[in-house]
Amino acid sequence: MDQALDILLQTSFWVAAVRIASPLIFATMGELICERAGVLNLGIEGIMTVGAFAGWFTVYSGGDLWAGVLVAAIAGACFGLLHGTLTVPLGLSQHVVGIGITLFATSLTYFTYRLALPEVTTPPKIVPFQPLPIPGLSSIPILGEALFSQTPLTYLAFATVAIVAWMLYRTPIGLALRAAGENPAAVEAQGISVTGVRIGAVMVGSALMAVGGAFLTMSAFNSFFFEMINGRGWICIALVVFGSWRPGKALLGAILFAAFDAYQIRLQQLSGGVVPYQVFLMMPYALSILALILVARRATYPRALMIPYQKGER
Amino acid sequence: MTLPDAYVLRLSGITKRFGPLVANDAISFELKRGEVIALLGENGAGKTTLMNILFGHYVADEGTVEVMGKKLAPGDPRAALDAGVGMVHQHFTLAENMTVLENIALGTQSPWKIRLDRVAARRRIGKLSSDFGLALDPDATVASLSVGERQRVEILKALYRDARILILDEPTAVLTPSETDALFRTLKLLVAQGLSIIFISHKLHEVMAVSDRVLVLRAGRLAGERATEGSSRSELAALMVGQHVASPTVGEPKTGSVLLELKNVSTSGQGSSTRLDDVSLVLRAGEITGLAGVSGNGQATLAALIAGTLKPSSGQMAISGAQVADWTPRAALSRGIGRIPEDRHAVGTIGDMSVTENVISERYGTPRFSRRGFLDWRAARNFAEEIIRDYDVKCPSPEARIRLLSGGNMQKLILGRALDADPVIILANQPTRGLDVGAVAFVHRRLLEARERGAAILLISEDLEEVLTLSDRILVMSKGRLSSPSKRGERSIRELGELMAGQGEAA
Numbered sequence: 001m002d003q004a005l006d007i008l009l010q011t012s013f014w015v016a017a018v019r020i021a022s023p024l025i026f027a028t029m030g031e032l033i034c035e036r037a038g039v040l041n042l043g044i045e046g047i048m049t050v051g052a053f054a055g056w057f058t059v060y061s062g063g064d065l066w067a068g069v070l071v072a073a074i075a076g077a078c079f080g081l082l083h084g085t086l087t088v089p090l091g092l093s094q095h096v097v098g099i100g101i102t103l104f105a106t107s108l109t110y111f112t113y114r115l116a117l118p119e120v121t122t123p124p125k126i127v128p129f130q131p132l133p134i135p136g137l138s139s140i141p142i143l144g145e146a147l148f149s150q151t152p153l154t155y156l157a158f159a160t161v162a163i164v165a166w167m168l169y170r171t172p173i174g175l176a177l178r179a180a181g182e183n184p185a186a187v188e189a190q191g192i193s194v195t196g197v198r199i200g201a202v203m204v205g206s207a208l209m210a211v212g213g214a215f216l217t218m219s220a221f222n223s224f225f226f227e228m229i230n231g232r233g234w235i236c237i238a239l240v241v242f243g244s245w246r247p248g249k250a251l252l253g254a255i256l257f258a259a260f261d262a263y264q265i266r267l268q269q270l271s272g273g274v275v276p277y278q279v280f281l282m283m284p285y286a287l288s289i290l291a292l293i294l295v296a297r298r299a300t301y302p303r304a305l306m307i308p309y310q311k312g313e314r
Numbered sequence: 315m316t317l318p319d320a321y322v323l324r325l326s327g328i329t330k331r332f333g334p335l336v337a338n339d340a341i342s343f344e345l346k347r348g349e350v351i352a353l354l355g356e357n358g359a360g361k362t363t364l365m366n367i368l369f370g371h372y373v374a375d376e377g378t379v380e381v382m383g384k385k386l387a388p389g390d391p392r393a394a395l396d397a398g399v400g401m402v403h404q405h406f407t408l409a410e411n412m413t414v415l416e417n418i419a420l421g422t423q424s425p426w427k428i429r430l431d432r433v434a435a436r437r438r439i440g441k442l443s444s445d446f447g448l449a450l451d452p453d454a455t456v457a458s459l460s461v462g463e464r465q466r467v468e469i470l471k472a473l474y475r476d477a478r479i480l481i482l483d484e485p486t487a488v489l490t491p492s493e494t495d496a497l498f499r500t501l502k503l504l505v506a507q508g509l510s511i512i513f514i515s516h517k518l519h520e521v522m523a524v525s526d527r528v529l530v531l532r533a534g535r536l537a538g539e540r541a542t543e544g545s546s547r548s549e550l551a552a553l554m555v556g557q558h559v560a561s562p563t564v565g566e567p568k569t570g571s572v573l574l575e576l577k578n579v580s581t582s583g584q585g586s587s588t589r590l591d592d593v594s595l596v597l598r599a600g601e602i603t604g605l606a607g608v609s610g611n612g613q614a615t616l617a618a619l620i621a622g623t624l625k626p627s628s629g630q631m632a633i634s635g636a637q638v639a640d641w642t643p644r645a646a647l648s649r650g651i652g653r654i655p656e657d658r659h660a661v662g663t664i665g666d667m668s669v670t671e672n673v674i675s676e677r678y679g680t681p682r683f684s685r686r687g688f689l690d691w692r693a694a695r696n697f698a699e700e701i702i703r704d705y706d707v708k709c710p711s712p713e714a715r716i717r718l719l720s721g722g723n724m725q726k727l728i729l730g731r732a733l734d735a736d737p738v739i740i741l742a743n744q745p746t747r748g749l750d751v752g753a754v755a756f757v758h759r760r761l762l763e764a765r766e767r768g769a770a771i772l773l774i775s776e777d778l779e780e781v782l783t784l785s786d787r788i789l790v791m792s793k794g795r796l797s798s799p800s801k802r803g804e805r806s807i808r809e810l811g812e813l814m815a816g817q818g819e820a821a
Contacts, residue, residue: 171430172421172423183408187421188407189403192425302411303411
């Protein structure tokens with residue numbers, strides 16, 4: 001029991017938690033932007049796969065790491081444009097389109113991977129982002145080390161939260177975005193195109209999801225393999241709800257979930273095989289459901305979420 | 315400064331069709347600076363459609379709109395806003411989880427600004443509020459505001475954008491009398507500043523009170539134009555309805571046996587419903603029993619009890635002298651209770667389903683509409699067409715989604731659905747709320763016919779005039795209790811008012 005608690009005091013545990021949280025933070029912010037504008041983006045899992053491959057492949061083909069991130073974002077935005085076109089002006093079911101995008105994007109990625117690397121059996125590695133300790137801050141015990149000796153992409157993830165929060169609550173465009181998710185008629189009555197706002201939000205959101213995927217290949221596993229997103233996208237959907245559609249709370253949720261995940265890995269090692277390891281694998285998900293029940297029951301969700309808006313209809 | 319053109323707005327030949335329905339048929343008119351035009355018409359006459367074209371929500375099939383002598387780009391609210399047209403929609407276009415300031419500032423600053431200028435917005439809102447008597451807290455969320463306050467936000471939204479022409483769509487439909495007075499005062503201030511106003515309404519006395527000129531729309535056409543001064547309410551009413559409306563004649567009741575009896579019924583008052591406290595009620599065949607009262611005093615609870623959606627915590631309920639144990643909505647229907655629900659949008663109909671589906675929704679399981687578990691669509695469609703014909707419902711087709719219908723037509727359809735089964739007991743809850751003169755007369759006539767036929771009718775209404783006109787006996791509900799019944803003309807309006815306020819015997 002003591003050992004189980006000792007884990008919480010290990011620096012390596014917190015470093016791992018922050019690292020595991022980073023891709024979730026990107027993708028959660030992406031989903032949050034989409035949903036705040038009134039569009040549920042279930043393409044997230046597939047778009048993360050696209051980003052993971054696009055970023056990795058850019059670097060593998062000789063590109064710069066940051067070029068990889070940019071390519072991933074652009075690829076994500078393209079799928080966002082597809083999703084947005086189908087769900088916003090055409091008003092198709094957001095569930096069906098989202099699942100379709102996930103299936104399509106995932107298969108297309110695997111297909112492209114096979115086309116590009118037909119002969120390969122073990123996925124090739126790239127030189128990933130390296131940890132960039134921030135002088136001074138990174139020498140603070142535990143917390144400082146956990147937060148400030150990470151790769152630049154993790155810092156970008158945290159910066160994204162601040163930028164998204166500022167954008168949503170402090171800028172005119174954020175105001176329009178939130179209003180589009182609350183009451184699209186209010187947006188139109190003020191002379192703004194609901195379609196424009198929503199498609200823009202889905203594109204930017206999808207770009208962030210793709211960067212979240214790219215984090216996995218460029219800052220964690222260093223190579224691309226099938227099934228690597230492994231449900232992280234779905235977790236992000238839950239994190240948005242957990243965070244009551246607020247960036248700060250969603251960030252907290254991402255870190256909490258990542259901590260559960262990092263914790264169960266260490267607990268597995270402690271148990272020495274007495275308990276089947278699947279039980280530990282299950283733990284973060286079971287705890288997230290519990291957390292959702294406790295936290296998100298009374299959340300005020302965007303009123304127009306999942307409701308298509310068609311101009312000139314009554 | 316004099317304007318080159320005395321007219322700030324000119325509509326020429328506006329025509330708009332929704333499928334086979336012609337909502338606006340070649341409508342032309344002009345609006346002068348500082349003028350208040352009233353657009354008068356029944357529900358479904360095309361008033362709102364016309365204004366939605368002017369504001370750019372819809373694109374007209376034919377015709378043009380000119381503002382200050384310049385042609386307005388069709389189908390673009392931004393163009394209308396930029397040209398100085400502001401619209402206060404009947405169903406407010408506000409984001410409820412956002413603040414007053416955010417709702418007003420939405421779309422007024424360049425989207426690429428890195429920071430929303432709240433300070434400037436707050437200053438401007440403050441100035442406009444005090445100039446026009448529109449007191450509001452800019453930081454309150456819209457969800458916490460009353461309906462009257464929300465309307466003020468809508469007006470401020472228009473003024474904030476320097477609107478010169480203000481369109482108000484049925485602005486008083488949701489207001490209390492004192493809020494209406496405040497609105498009229500604000501409108502006077504606006505006109506004094508040189509704004510022009512289009513006031514959409516179907517209430518004659520309001521039109522007479524605020525407008526300079528009245529345009530009457532009927533069935534999508536401009537039926538007439540009158541200067542308010544020198545015209546009369548009856549003249550306008552006749553123009554609006556197309557014929558003279560006679561108020562219903564109510565004969566002596568042919569009172570029969572007791573059809574519905576509630577004995578010492580109380581409810582637990584769980585949830586949001588008002589608790590009923592030891593209520594006893596008797597409905598007799600051939601009589602209209604009117605239930606007056608200020609909304610929220612338990613009328614909704616009583617209606618839910620009779621409709622079967624709520625169970626009493628104590629007391630007995632009987633139909634034609636027989637106790638009913640399983641008082642569910644289905645049991646209520648099958649025992650001959652016809653219901654006209656209070657909220658036709660939320661409870662009375664399913665907006666996205668067709669007229670046909672809605673008219674059979676209470677009885678789709680009966681042999682008339684289903685055979686061996688399959689729906690008989692031909693019978694259903696025939697039934698829908700029958701109601702459309704007999705109850706004079708204006709709708710494009712039985713396949714049309716019911717939410718496309720205007721309130722009056724929707725209510726006629728609900729009325730037809732309820733009355734077609736020849737119910738022995740009719741529960742009419744606010745049957746004429748929000749309806750125009752013609753539709754009100756229609757509903758009243760049908761209810762009186764049902765009374766002649768020998769049905770027992772419970773009329774729940776906040777409109778005291780309606781209760782007084784139709785009811786053979788009147789009850790007043792206050793704080794979940796019922797007053798003793800009084801016969802027609804037995805209690806004065808003042809006595810009824812005291813009962814409604816909770817003074818007098820019921821309290």
